[in-house]
Amino acid sequence: MPPSNASTRAPSVASPRAAAAVARTFGRFELRELMGRSSQSMAWLAHDPQVRQDVWLLIARQPMDDRHELAAAVDNLRRAARLEHPRLLQAVESGAHGGRVYVVCDRPQGAVTLAQHLSQRKPGAPVEVVGWAIDALEGLAYLHDAGYAHGDVGLHTLFVARNGRIQAWGSGMPGSRTAPSPDTTTDDPEDPIAARRHLASDRDVLAIGLLLYAWIAHAPALDEPDVPSAVDRLGQDIVRLPWSLPAPVSDALRAILNRATDRHERRRYLGARSLERALSGWRQVESADRGGPLALLLDRLRVNGHLPALPGLAQRVVQLSRMETRRLDELTDVVLEDPALSFELLRSVNSASIGLMADDGVTTVRRAIQLIGLTGVRRAASTLRAWPGPLRDGAAERLDKAMRRACLAGHLAEVLVPAGLDAEGALIAAQLQHLGRLVTYYHFPDEAVQIRQLMQPGPPLREGDPVTPGLSEDAAAMAVLGVDLQSMANALARHWGLDDSVQETMLPLPLNQTVVAPHTVDGWLRLVSSCANETLQAFDAPTGAQPRALAQVANRYARALGTSVDILKQAYLDAREKLSRHLQIKAA
Numbered sequence: 001m002p003p004s005n006a007s008t009r010a011p012s013v014a015s016p017r018a019a020a021a022v023a024r025t026f027g028r029f030e031l032r033e034l035m036g037r038s039s040q041s042m043a044w045l046a047h048d049p050q051v052r053q054d055v056w057l058l059i060a061r062q063p064m065d066d067r068h069e070l071a072a073a074v075d076n077l078r079r080a081a082r083l084e085h086p087r088l089l090q091a092v093e094s095g096a097h098g099g100r101v102y103v104v105c106d107r108p109q110g111a112v113t114l115a116q117h118l119s120q121r122k123p124g125a126p127v128e129v130v131g132w133a134i135d136a137l138e139g140l141a142y143l144h145d146a147g148y149a150h151g152d153v154g155l156h157t158l159f160v161a162r163n164g165r166i167q168a169w170g171s172g173m174p175g176s177r178t179a180p181s182p183d184t185t186t187d188d189p190e191d192p193i194a195a196r197r198h199l200a201s202d203r204d205v206l207a208i209g210l211l212l213y214a215w216i217a218h219a220p221a222l223d224e225p226d227v228p229s230a231v232d233r234l235g236q237d238i239v240r241l242p243w244s245l246p247a248p249v250s251d252a253l254r255a256i257l258n259r260a261t262d263r264h265e266r267r268r269y270l271g272a273r274s275l276e277r278a279l280s281g282w283r284q285v286e287s288a289d290r291g292g293p294l295a296l297l298l299d300r301l302r303v304n305g306h307l308p309a310l311p312g313l314a315q316r317v318v319q320l321s322r323m324e325t326r327r328l329d330e331l332t333d334v335v336l337e338d339p340a341l342s343f344e345l346l347r348s349v350n351s352a353s354i355g356l357m358a359d360d361g362v363t364t365v366r367r368a369i370q371l372i373g374l375t376g377v378r379r380a381a382s383t384l385r386a387w388p389g390p391l392r393d394g395a396a397e398r399l400d401k402a403m404r405r406a407c408l409a410g411h412l413a414e415v416l417v418p419a420g421l422d423a424e425g426a427l428i429a430a431q432l433q434h435l436g437r438l439v440t441y442y443h444f445p446d447e448a449v450q451i452r453q454l455m456q457p458g459p460p461l462r463e464g465d466p467v468t469p470g471l472s473e474d475a476a477a478m479a480v481l482g483v484d485l486q487s488m489a490n491a492l493a494r495h496w497g498l499d500d501s502v503q504e505t506m507l508p509l510p511l512n513q514t515v516v517a518p519h520t521v522d523g524w525l526r527l528v529s530s531c532a533n534e535t536l537q538a539f540d541a542p543t544g545a546q547p548r549a550l551a552q553v554a555n556r557y558a559r560a561l562g563t564s565v566d567i568l569k570q571a572y573l574d575a576r577e578k579l580s581r582h583l584q585i586k587a588a
Helices: 005-023 067-080 114-120 126-145 192-217 227-233 251-260 272-286 292-296 298-304 313-321 328-336 339-349 365-382 393-416 423-432 435-443 445-455 473-481 485-496 500-505 521-540 543-561 565-587
Strands: 029-037 041-048 053-060 093-097 100-106 158-160 166-169
Touching (some): 029 114, 114 158, 126 272, 192 251, 192 272, 251 473, 272 292, 298 435, 328 365, 328 423, 339 393, 339 423, 393 423, 393 435, 393 565, 423 521, 445 473, 473 485, 485 500, 521 543
Antiparallel strands (some): 093 100
């Protein structure tokens, strides 16, 4: 029987109060303040009558109709809650109500969510907000390594603790399970669970990139304040940090951020840990009081040395021991066969205690041997790590190839050097122009792989689009390490105490600058070594493009060095023959 008019009207009088009561409760929890939300979840300050205290409550916005799916989501939340990390806030309870999962966390004393924090003030300087991202990424990397993802990284699920550090809370929201449970195994390399793992963790990393964009630009990327919605649009829309910003941003940080939000999946960071390392590297470089670019290297230099000696160092030391009465040029040739030994000799002889013996800085191996003698050479050789140091096979092969290329560049500079200039000075300068790359291959082998990958052209994003061009080496290095390779090499050269004149010669000439005849010896050495390395790059071009690339180098240096395509080709052949002869001597 239909209800009477009185019975249908009666609730309407009390409906505002009743609606408010319903809106302000979730299960047993009394919802007191909305701390933030996204299209996926809402964060509440709530009162829990069971424990008689306020808690943080994260509630999924979409209910689940499938009871099996709901049970799996709750189980996922509970498993994620077992993880402990300083940058993650542990959940004290996980469950479901009305088909929607929820997470309960104790309210940290004096903490506020980033949404609340930024409602009172604008984001700080880039160094500060990068610190926020690093903190969050440290927790997310731990979460991803354990096989889980956060699921909804945003201003409402990151909070600022009393000490100013960032922590994430609410890990394991629906759809974020990224790996099979410990008792699940699969032999299928295309297991859909593995695919979900990458998808969920990648979304977490993209979310951090978008948040960092908003913190630096003081505006959300794509004009989309909802982070999950912005993540969904990244494949279609281009996100690039604008040039007009509230605070200046270095090229390195711009490269990192643009990579973190790149529309091309292959260019993005491999995971939270990769992005964290890049941002940490940038922060160290920015902190001049911590050593600038050198801060990236100092700990690794102490443990692993500067570069490992090429294979056969022991035999070369024995050879040196038998050369007491041989000419200085012969001793120098033996040392120059190994860039690591040459660099180590220059480093050791330019130290404060020995460098005082010379009027100026020591810039050549020949002069170093004159100062410290054969005993000093053997001592320098004994400090080098045996090949390949801590590197694994693949990384060792890449470093070996890079060191051989540096040797080839040195021999090519020897051949190209004009009469009257020191051929050894040109050789050392050409090899030193590879220093940043060599150090990266040795001390940052995983990052070196990423740099090479970013330099390769990629497939078009969609059918009919042009091929995606690769990044330059500097841009790729800044995106991966937070610093370009030349800046790292310059910092290391200063740390070694190399003379300013040597530091000048190891700077490649800018490709967009017209080459003119220099007025100093150091300028000539820089010019010759730059020509040698540009010639190597021309020979790296595909066969069909080599003639044009060589012609460009020849024309660029024609007025200063009298180069032609034929001269460069013959110089290249002569340099390869010299390198081959040295390698045969080592092998013997």
